[in-house]
Amino acid sequence: MKAYKKLVEKYERIHHLSHMQSIVYWDQQSMMPSGSSDARAKAMAEFGVIIHEASVDKEIALLLNDAMGENLNAIQKASLREMQKTYTSNTILPSDLVKAQSLAHSKCNHTWIEQRANNNWKGFEPRLNEVIKLSKEEARIRSEINGLSAYDSLLDLFEPGMKSQTLDGIFADVKTWLPELIQNIVEKQKSQTFIKPQGIFKIKAQKELGVKVMKHLGFDFNKGRIDISAHPFCGGVPEDVRLTTRYDENDFVQSLMGTIHETGHALYEQNLPQDLLALPVGQARSMGIHESQSLFFEMQMGRSGEFLKSIHPYIIESFGNDEALALDNLVKIYSKVEPSLIRVDADEVTYASHVILRYEIEKALINGQIQTSDIPDMWNDKMQEALGLNTKDNYKNACMQDVHWSEGLFGYFPSYTLGAMYAAQQFNTVKKVHPNINDSIANGDLSQIKSWLKENIWSNASIYSTDELMSKATGESLNPKYFKEHLENRYLFN
Amino acid sequence: MKAYKKLVEKYERIHHLSHMQSIVYWDQQSMMPSGSSDARAKAMAEFGVIIHEASVDKEIALLLNDAMGENLNAIQKASLREMQKTYTSNTILPSDLVKAQSLAHSKCNHTWIEQRANNNWKGFEPRLNEVIKLSKEEARIRSEINGLSAYDSLLDLFEPGMKSQTLDGIFADVKTWLPELIQNIVEKQKSQTFIKPQGIFKIKAQKELGVKVMKHLGFDFNKGRIDISAHPFCGGVPEDVRLTTRYDENDFVQSLMGTIHETGHALYEQNLPQDLLALPVGQARSMGIHESQSLFFEMQMGRSGEFLKSIHPYIIESFGNDEALALDNLVKIYSKVEPSLIRVDADEVTYASHVILRYEIEKALINGQIQTSDIPDMWNDKMQEALGLNTKDNYKNACMQDVHWSEGLFGYFPSYTLGAMYAAQQFNTVKKVHPNINDSIANGDLSQIKSWLKENIWSNASIYSTDELMSKATGESLNPKYFKEHLENRYLFN
Ligand SMILES: [Zn+2]
Ligand SMILES: [Zn+2]
Numbered sequence: 001m002k003a004y005k006k007l008v009e010k011y012e013r014i015h016h017l018s019h020m021q022s023i024v025y026w027d028q029q030s031m032m033p034s035g036s037s038d039a040r041a042k043a044m045a046e047f048g049v050i051i052h053e054a055s056v057d058k059e060i061a062l063l064l065n066d067a068m069g070e071n072l073n074a075i076q077k078a079s080l081r082e083m084q085k086t087y088t089s090n091t092i093l094p095s096d097l098v099k100a101q102s103l104a105h106s107k108c109n110h111t112w113i114e115q116r117a118n119n120n121w122k123g124f125e126p127r128l129n130e131v132i133k134l135s136k137e138e139a140r141i142r143s144e145i146n147g148l149s150a151y152d153s154l155l156d157l158f159e160p161g162m163k164s165q166t167l168d169g170i171f172a173d174v175k176t177w178l179p180e181l182i183q184n185i186v187e188k189q190k191s192q193t194f195i196k197p198q199g200i201f202k203i204k205a206q207k208e209l210g211v212k213v214m215k216h217l218g219f220d221f222n223k224g225r226i227d228i229s230a231h232p233f234c235g236g237v238p239e240d241v242r243l244t245t246r247y248d249e250n251d252f253v254q255s256l257m258g259t260i261h262e263t264g265h266a267l268y269e270q271n272l273p274q275d276l277l278a279l280p281v282g283q284a285r286s287m288g289i290h291e292s293q294s295l296f297f298e299m300q301m302g303r304s305g306e307f308l309k310s311i312h313p314y315i316i317e318s319f320g321n322d323e324a325l326a327l328d329n330l331v332k333i334y335s336k337v338e339p340s341l342i343r344v345d346a347d348e349v350t351y352a353s354h355v356i357l358r359y360e361i362e363k364a365l366i367n368g369q370i371q372t373s374d375i376p377d378m379w380n381d382k383m384q385e386a387l388g389l390n391t392k393d394n395y396k397n398a399c400m401q402d403v404h405w406s407e408g409l410f411g412y413f414p415s416y417t418l419g420a421m422y423a424a425q426q427f428n429t430v431k432k433v434h435p436n437i438n439d440s441i442a443n444g445d446l447s448q449i450k451s452w453l454k455e456n457i458w459s460n461a462s463i464y465s466t467d468e469l470m471s472k473a474t475g476e477s478l479n480p481k482y483f484k485e486h487l488e489n490r491y492l493f494n
Numbered sequence: 495m496k497a498y499k500k501l502v503e504k505y506e507r508i509h510h511l512s513h514m515q516s517i518v519y520w521d522q523q524s525m526m527p528s529g530s531s532d533a534r535a536k537a538m539a540e541f542g543v544i545i546h547e548a549s550v551d552k553e554i555a556l557l558l559n560d561a562m563g564e565n566l567n568a569i570q571k572a573s574l575r576e577m578q579k580t581y582t583s584n585t586i587l588p589s590d591l592v593k594a595q596s597l598a599h600s601k602c603n604h605t606w607i608e609q610r611a612n613n614n615w616k617g618f619e620p621r622l623n624e625v626i627k628l629s630k631e632e633a634r635i636r637s638e639i640n641g642l643s644a645y646d647s648l649l650d651l652f653e654p655g656m657k658s659q660t661l662d663g664i665f666a667d668v669k670t671w672l673p674e675l676i677q678n679i680v681e682k683q684k685s686q687t688f689i690k691p692q693g694i695f696k697i698k699a700q701k702e703l704g705v706k707v708m709k710h711l712g713f714d715f716n717k718g719r720i721d722i723s724a725h726p727f728c729g730g731v732p733e734d735v736r737l738t739t740r741y742d743e744n745d746f747v748q749s750l751m752g753t754i755h756e757t758g759h760a761l762y763e764q765n766l767p768q769d770l771l772a773l774p775v776g777q778a779r780s781m782g783i784h785e786s787q788s789l790f791f792e793m794q795m796g797r798s799g800e801f802l803k804s805i806h807p808y809i810i811e812s813f814g815n816d817e818a819l820a821l822d823n824l825v826k827i828y829s830k831v832e833p834s835l836i837r838v839d840a841d842e843v844t845y846a847s848h849v850i851l852r853y854e855i856e857k858a859l860i861n862g863q864i865q866t867s868d869i870p871d872m873w874n875d876k877m878q879e880a881l882g883l884n885t886k887d888n889y890k891n892a893c894m895q896d897v898h899w900s901e902g903l904f905g906y907f908p909s910y911t912l913g914a915m916y917a918a919q920q921f922n923t924v925k926k927v928h929p930n931i932n933d934s935i936a937n938g939d940l941s942q943i944k945s946w947l948k949e950n951i952w953s954n955a956s957i958y959s960t961d962e963l964m965s966k967a968t969g970e971s972l973n974p975k976y977f978k979e980h981l982e983n984r985y986l987f988n
Binding site (some may be wrong): 013016017019020021023027030031033034036038040042043044045046047050210220221223224225237239240342348 | 511
């Protein structure tokens with residue numbers, strides 16, 4: 001076990017360095033004044049090289065080889081497997097490329113914040129183009145080693161084992177039933193009226209409500225915080241989770257559900273096995289599984305009448321007793337389906353359309369079938385086709401709405417819809433194990449849900465493959481039928 | 495110039511790494527939840543080693559040697575001198591000691607925050623003892639190389655060129671006139687009554703007032719922020735200055751002046767020469783000179799009737815027009831002299847007593863004449879002697895009031911009183927150059943002051959030695975008589 005123990009030390013060191021990087025990244029997004037962005041970009045790039053160097057340390061290769069012959073238990077074997085995968089993935093890229101990417105991402109991110117506000121695609125395009133160029137170079141290098149297509153070699157970074165061939169199949173299936181389902185739901189909801197809550201909903205009150213709900217969900221404020229950023233995320237480290245959200249004084253409903261979503265991510269992080277936190281095997285299984293936790297809380301549970309009933313008193317406490325804030329009215333608001341431009345504000349039914357559109361564009365970009373300059377028109381065409389919406393000259397609410405591509409996150413978007421599918425399948429199992437789960441939720445008792453998730457998802461970290469994890473937890477591999485059933489049950493047969 | 499240019503690259507890299515460290519340190523003090531302190535301490539310790547390794551890089555020694563023979567201009571020569579001094583100072587310590595110190599400081603700092611609140615010396619003492627042990631080890635190693643006494647070898651880190659022999663002389667002189675001066679001022683002020691402003695002064699209003707005053711002083715909010723921490727400091731990096739302060743809803747006067755103080759530090763940082771920021775020569779000259787800038791703004795200018803007149807409208811705007819907030823009443827409050835326990839709340843007359851007490855204790859600790867356990871009694875004895883105050887069993891407001899020793903900052907305290915002396919001498923020169931300066935201040939015109947400081951102090955960074963800097967700026971070396979004159983003029987002859 002000598003080599004394995006040395007590997008653990010190496011990864012503990014990397015974990016400490018990542019801690020620094022995560023906190024500084026959080027600061028960049030939520031605290032940093034804009035005039036400091038150039039100095040910060042340089043510091044982050046320099047530090048990116050240091051972390052890269054630590055993770056491509058040649059001694060790790062030798063130790064991985066030696067550890068293969070050691071007598072390891074099952075978890076240590078899984079740990080070694082994840083170290084091997086991480087190391088191989090990290091060593092493929094030359095450090096010059098990593099440094100160039102880190103700098104390009106920081107600069108593009110900053111430009112995105114500025115130019116999105118100005119709806120200025122032309123001011124943003126050159127920075128994005130630089131990021132895409134570097135991501136294509138990354139994909140080319142990865143493909144040469146792992147034999148995957150350019151796009152699949154990036155997809156594998158976020159959803160290990162997933163291929164675009166499989167995704168093409170799943171998404172083709174979704175496309176056969178989703179447009180009709182959306183149409184039917186929109187038709188059905190025409191007769192359902194609700195009252196739109198009228199602000200002002202003070203940010204202070206929204207913050208306090210968010211904190212109450214996060215506590216109800218079990219977020220540990222002794223090891224985490226919530227702040228504001230342009231694009232909400234769950235950052236920091238498992239020992240110090242930094243959530244961010246954004247508030248709109250005219251509308252609290254989106255922000256509240258956004259906070260519940262990010263809390264789902266945070267609970268996964270805060271409940272990863274403490275003794276494995278520093279190791280690759282101790283990290284979240286995949287982006288899709290991560291998203292399944294946020295969507296478990298936001299979609300499967302959060303928008304249900306039962307859950308809304310349990311947090312309704314907090315809402316009244318914060319904003320007073322108003323007919324627009326009546327429980328049945330809020331349930332209608334939170335299950336409203338309506339084609340719209342912004343992914344993060346989309347309901348869970350139309351959401352998949354947003355993801356499929358991005359998947360198709362980014363796959364074509366990385367595989368070299370289209371250029372950066374093609375994005376706005378292609379976006380408009382696909383948006384027309386999927387949801388009947390025009391985005392011409394509206395960059396801000398179309399191809400400039402997401403931060404992901406600015407940060408070189410190509411292959412990430414499919415995780416959102418995979419997450420929705422994993423979550424539906426997980427919730428379906430919880431309902432089988434605990435037939436009265438909806439009553440518990442309504443009564444504010446989340447202990448059964450959290451025990452199930454802790455035992456079946458959180459505490460397993462990356463010990464199993466995604467397929468093994470889902471099979472052990474739910475009795476079968478990913479089966480998108482639970483997602484379709486969930487949408488039909490909630491929105492059509494309710 | 496090949497070697498010098500390579501050195502510049504090396505120090506730019508270190509500058510970028512220090513950027514990460516400074517932001518994470520700021521986060522630790524102002525943002526981090528307490529449950530995350532262990533993980534953070536480990537991360538900071540690991541990173542401390544990386545910065546240490548970068549700054550003791552053996553290639554630097556070779557390059558410094560080569561650069562000595564290169565054709566450099568005056569600033570490059572000064573730059574090389576500062577690189578040499580920094581490098582020598584950094585290479586003295588083994589990286590194990592640096593790592594142990596970083597961890598001990600983080601842990602002691604966290605314990606200090608917790609146990610100070612509990613007035614628990616016994617809970618704090620073992621952590622402080624560990625820090626002192628490591629600082630003595632540091633002093634021992636430094637002494638062996640530079641031939642200074644143990645304490646002087648630490649003092650030199652903060653106030654290069656200063657010796658305890660000189661300080662003993664200066665402080666002995668101060669002790670001959672300060673007690674009588676305090677007594678005379680206290681006697682004189684007995685007949686001066688003022689009205690204590692009665693809260694609540696809402697934190698939000700105090701924050702807004704602070705920001706207005708910072709803007710008046712010229713703080714660049716595009717490259718900096720102000721937040722809250724237990725012990726106010728000026729952190730971050732010159733490109734992103736992070737001030738912190740603390741608020742008390744019952745009293746805004748201390749916090750406001752604290753903000754002005756920290757803004758003085760911040761202006762120095764924000765106005766260092768942009769092209770030298772990454773280099774040792776581009777950094778603030780010494781802690782004493784740094785403090786001279788904060789005290790220039792807080793004491794020489796900030797508490798003057800003229801300055802208070804200029805910001806009086808902001809105060810009224812924030813808290814309403816109340817007789818306790820009348821200008822002449824505020825002037826009395828801000829020039830009140832009264833022996834008290836807390837250094838950071840002390841007036842500028844009794845402040846020197848606080849510093850001399852700490853100087854004497856820390857010198858004895860580092861030189862091995864007393865033990866950690868002797869601190870509380872020694873504190874009480876000296877406080878009785880200097881200001882007639884008893885601190886028995888009152889650790890919180892005595893030897894546990896400052897964060898400095900928790901962070902291993904031995905040799906730092908003298909800088910405060912040196913800073914007060916430098917500031918008095920600088921202001922005396924400004925008055926000679928601009929005889930109507932007090933009218934300008936009263937009219938809210940700080941342009942002459944800021945031009946003088948920018949030209950004579952800020953833009954010179956560490957190009958000259960402290961003595962050269964003061965001589966060029968004021969026409970003579972440090973002369974404590976200006977400090978004594980200032981105190982007498984403001985408090986006795988006014
Ligand atoms: Zn998410
Ligand atoms: Zn200061």
